[in-house]
Amino acid sequence: MLISCQDIWKIYRLGDVEVQALRGVSLDITRGEFVAVMGASGSGKSTLMNIVGCLDLPTKGGYWLDGLDVARAGQDELAEIRNRKIGFVFQNFNLIPRTSALENAQLPLFYRGLSLREQRARAASALARVGLSGREQHYPAQLSGGQQQRVAIARALVSAPSILLADEPTGNLDTESSREIMKTLERLNQEDGITVILVTHEKDIAAYALRQILVKDGQVVSDRSGTPHALPLTPHG
Amino acid sequence: MGAFLLLTIMTAFRILSRNRLRAGLTMLGIIIGVGAVIAMVSIGEGAKAAVRAQVASMGTNVIIVLPGATTVGGVRGAQGSAVTLTMADALDFKKKIPLLSETAWSKRDVMQVVAGNKNWNVPVNGISPGYLTIRDWSYSSGGPITQVDMDAGARVALIGQTVVENLFELGEEPVGSAIRIKNVPFKVVGVLAPKGQSAQGSDQDDIVFIPFTTAERKVLGTQFLGSVGALFASTDHPEDLPAAVEAIRDVLRARHRLQPDQPDDFTIRTQVDIGKVQEGTSHTLTLMMFAVASISLLVGGIGIMNILLVSVTERTREIGVRMAVGAKRRHILAQFLIEAMTLSLVGGIVGILFGVVGARATTMLAGWPTIISAESILIAFLFSLAVGLFFGLYPANKASRLNPIEALRYE
Numbered sequence: 072m073l074i075s076c077q078d079i080w081k082i083y084r085l086g087d088v089e090v091q092a093l094r095g096v097s098l099d100i101t102r103g104e105f106v107a108v109m110g111a112s113g114s115g116k117s118t119l120m121n122i123v124g125c126l127d128l129p130t131k132g133g134y135w136l137d138g139l140d141v142a143r144a145g146q147d148e149l150a151e152i153r154n155r156k157i158g159f160v161f162q163n164f165n166l167i168p169r170t171s172a173l174e175n176a177q178l179p180l181f182y183r184g185l186s187l188r189e190q191r192a193r194a195a196s197a198l199a200r201v202g203l204s205g206r207e208q209h210y211p212a213q214l215s216g217g218q219q220q221r222v223a224i225a226r227a228l229v230s231a232p233s234i235l236l237a238d239e240p241t242g243n244l245d246t247e248s249s250r251e252i253m254k255t256l257e258r259l260n261q262e263d264g265i266t267v268i269l270v271t272h273e274k275d276i277a278a279y280a281l282r283q284i285l286v287k288d289g290q291v292v293s294d295r296s297g298t299p300h301a302l303p304l305t306p307h308g
Numbered sequence: 309m310g311a312f313l314l315l316t317i318m319t320a321f322r323i324l325s326r327n328r329l330r331a332g333l334t335m336l337g338i339i340i341g342v343g344a345v346i347a348m349v350s351i352g353e354g355a356k357a358a359v360r361a362q363v364a365s366m367g368t369n370v371i372i373v374l375p376g377a378t379t380v381g382g383v384r385g386a387q388g389s390a391v392t393l394t395m396a397d398a399l400d401f402k403k404k405i406p407l408l409s410e411t412a413w414s415k416r417d418v419m420q421v422v423a424g425n426k427n428w429n430v431p432v433n434g435i436s437p438g439y440l441t442i443r444d445w446s447y448s449s450g451g452p453i454t455q456v457d458m459d460a461g462a463r464v465a466l467i468g469q470t471v472v473e474n475l476f477e478l479g480e481e482p483v484g485s486a487i488r489i490k491n492v493p494f495k496v497v498g499v500l501a502p503k504g505q506s507a508q509g510s511d512q513d514d515i516v517f518i519p520f521t522t523a524e525r526k527v528l529g530t531q532f533l534g535s536v537g538a539l540f541a542s543t544d545h546p547e548d549l550p551a552a553v554e555a556i557r558d559v560l561r562a563r564h565r566l567q568p569d570q571p572d573d574f575t576i577r578t579q580v581d582i583g584k585v586q587e588g589t590s591h592t593l594t595l596m597m598f599a600v601a602s603i604s605l606l607v608g609g610i611g612i613m614n615i616l617l618v619s620v621t622e623r624t625r626e627i628g629v630r631m632a633v634g635a636k637r638r639h640i641l642a643q644f645l646i647e648a649m650t651l652s653l654v655g656g657i658v659g660i661l662f663g664v665v666g667a668r669a670t671t672m673l674a675g676w677p678t679i680i681s682a683e684s685i686l687i688a689f690l691f692s693l694a695v696g697l698f699f700g701l702y703p704a705n706k707a708s709r710l711n712p713i714e715a716l717r718y719e
Contacts, residue, residue: 126632126713147636154634165629165716169326179633187311226633 072135073233073266074100074123079132081118081289092118093129094289100268102233105260107269107280115289117238120270124159124236125152137233154179158227162239164219166211172198172222173207179230197225201255217248224255228265235259238270253279316643320650323619331651334615337608338655338695339662342688344601346663349684351670352594354677363579365503365512367443369546370579371553373397373539373560392573394534395436395520397563401541405555407548408541412438413520415537417528421516423475423487430471432489432516434523440466442542450483450498453519457497461521465494468513469502492526494518549578605691609699612651616644616703627707628715640708648700649693656692660685 081093092115100106110116121127122134125141126149134141137156144152153159158179166175176194185193198207201221211219220240227235237256241249257279259265271277285293324331375392395413402411416433433439440452448469457464467475467482476482482496503512524530543552553576560574620627627640664685667678 121713124632126716150631150634150636153632159632161629161716165625165632167626167629169322178630181312181315182630182634182636182639184312187315190311230634 072099073102073104073137074098075133075135076119076123077133079119079122079129079134081115081122081127082130091289093122095132096286096289096291098284098291098294100266102266103260103264104282105257105267105269105280106282106284107271107277108284108286109270109272109274109277110286111272114286116270116286118289119286120236120238120268123234123268124157125149150182154182155230156233158224158230158232158235160220160223160227160235160237160240162242164211164216164223164243166219166222166226168212169210171208171210172203172214172225175211175222176225176229178226183230194225194229197229198222200228200259201225215248216244217251220244220248220252221255224252224259228259232265234266234268236268236270239272240269241271241273241276249276312639312642313646316646317650319643320647323647324650324654330615331654334611334651335608335655335658337604337611338652338692339608339659341601341604341606341608342656342659342692343662343666344604345598345688345691346660346680346684347666347670347678348594348597348601350663350667350678350680351676352591352597353679353681353684354671355593356591357679358677362504362506365444366506366579367542369543369549370442371541371543371549371556372577373541373556374575374577375537376573376575392564393536393539395536396534397560398436398536398539398541400563401539401556401559404559405541405552407543407552407555409544410438410442410542412436412442412540413536413538414439414540415520415523415528415530415535419490419527421471421475421487421489423482423485426475428471428474430468430474430514430516432518432523432527434520434528435517436520439540440517442540445503446501447498448501449481450496452498453517458519458521461525462519463492463494463522463526464497464519465489466498466500466517467496468500468515470511470514471516472499489516489518490527546580549580553578605695608655609652609695612648612696613699613703615651616648616700617706619647620644620703620707624710624715624718627710628712628718631710631712632716637708640710641704644704644707645697645700648704649696652692652696652699653689656689656695659692660688663688 076096076098079093079096080091083090083092096115096119108116108120118127122129125136125144128144128149129142132142136152139152139156141149141152167178173191173194176197177190180190180193195207198204201224203218203221203225206214206218211222214222224235235256240256241252244252253276256267256269260267267280269277269280277283282294282296284291373393393413398411398413401408412435414433414435416431418429419432421428421430421432435453437453437455437458447466450466453464453466456462465487467487472482475487476485482499485496487494487496500513500515500517506512518527520536524533541552541556543549556576557572561572564573566573630640664680667680670676671678
């Protein structure tokens with residue numbers, strides 16, 4: 072089991088009000104899966120993804136990632152786990168401005184303390200995998216939205232992570248670019264066996280995934296597997 | 309770690325070069341502060357060196373004993389007129405105080421000196437031969453007054469450069485020629501090498517030396533045989549001066565039969581005391597300028613802190629991304645500290661250049677001596693580094709404590 076969440080609770084305190092963002096979520100994801108996590112805003116899906124992405128810790132419950140007990144990790148350990156196990160792709164790309172595509176893709180390796188030569192070689196090959204050879208020295212502002220998102224995917228891939236966590240990766244893209252990005256993710260999942268977790272609220276985007284999880288009111292209300300592009304999504308009664 | 313540091317420093321420079329105007333304005337405080345420190349310290353050091361040179365022209369490790377409680381002045385006028393020191397005092401210290409390498413005595417008065425058809429009023433000093441050694445006089449021509457001259461009461465004289473200029477024609481050789489002091493004929497045996505101004509500003513070259521015995525018997529007269537105007541002593545090492553001063557005080561008090569409750573009837577001064585007054589002035593000046601420069605550095609540091617806080621806010625999302633891909637707190641801390649130190653160091657280096665140019669300009673325009681020491685440059689360099697580190701700490705810490713989730717969502 073790559074990901075194992077057991078009865079995860081996340082409780083925030085806003086003054087006197089207690090907000091239960093997650094209320095006992097249990098979830099297992101195996102290596103090589105392509106999972107879409109869906110849910111309305113405020114459903115708790117972002118909180119769940121922050122925990123799965125090791126950006127946040129659960130208030131209660133256990134989370135094991137690739138055998139590591141994440142729920143008990145300290146801040147530096149979490150950073151280390153994110154660095155080695157997780158590749159993030161964000162809705163708004165989040166590339167560092169006025170910094171070349173190559174240097175953006177290098178970023179995770181930079182914090183791993185690899186030699187400059189190795190950082191560059193691995194970043195260049197990651198850019199090649201997303202079809203951006205020859206664009207290494209371009210700045211984000213010189214690239215289209217789809218290309219920027221592919222730089223972000225290269226940055227996520229460069230550290231050879233266990234999971235690629237894509238949070239609304241097509242939210243800021245036109246239909247054609249969206250399709251390209253989803254094809255890229257699909258290819259990485261099928262050809263390289265990378266586990267992809269996709270957060271989206273668009274059904275046609277979620278349809279690329281082989282498994283769809285619906286989060287509502289801090290709980291998983293539906294968890295279905297099926298062939299892509301075929302399965303109609305209906306929540307549990 | 310090496311690659312991390314190198315890349316972070318490169319990134320810091322790139323960020324600076326992107327916002328040149330902003331970086332320049334931020335560094336201005338540091339540039340002015342460091343420039344001021346370098347310029348002021350070099351002016352201060354130059355002044356100190358000038359004072360030291362003047363003090364050194366008095367001779368090395370000199371102790372001067374003057375009669376009477378001269379510091380009390382008018383109140384004790386009756387005693388002031390009393391002559392309390394004698395050559396016997398000097399001979400006694402020489403015997404009793406092994407620390408002293410040389411002792412001497414002198415007596416002086418301003419009198420008219422005549423050569424040919426010219427005359428000049430000049431302080432005439434009757435001296436014992438040791439005096440010339442203690443005060444470090446050398447000769448531009450001729451030679452010293454010797455013990456033989458002293459014993460014989462010879463009518464020989466040494467004259468200073470100013471006296472030569474006033475009594476002799478240009479190119480005329482004074483050594484061997486005759487002068488008259490208070491109508492007593494003397495032969496010039498030597499011309500003293502010039503010393504210039506004393507620490508008090510008087511012309512040390514406007515002087516005539518004759519043997520003490522001759523002065524006492526034939527020129528200056530005396531109240532009683534062996535009474536002197538001042539005693540001089542010297543030690544081999546400057547650190548022996550305080551002990552020697554105490555020893556002289558004890559010997560003199562005993563010889564003058566002073567009771568423990570009676571004040572000294574003499575004043576002892578050392579070259580160090582004289583130098584201290586002068587150095588004290590320039591030291592105060594240096595301190596004041598240091599204070600001004602420090603305020604400027606403080607302002608510069610606050611400028612750096614301010615701009616870094618702006619930068620942390622502007623780059624919140626970037627910090628979030630860096631944390632998401634695995635930057636630990638210390639990586640973010642190091643990144644912003646390095647940016648702060650790059651700002652302050654570049655400012656410091658520019659400031660050092662301005663300071664050096666400023667000091668040179670001061671020497672050229674105002675004619676003040678300046679000394680640019682490697683030490684002051686090193687201190688300025690380290691100081692600007694410290695300013696960057698200190699004022700970068702708060703913004704860098706703030707950046708490193710950002711919550712990655714909130715930072716990623718920051719608009």
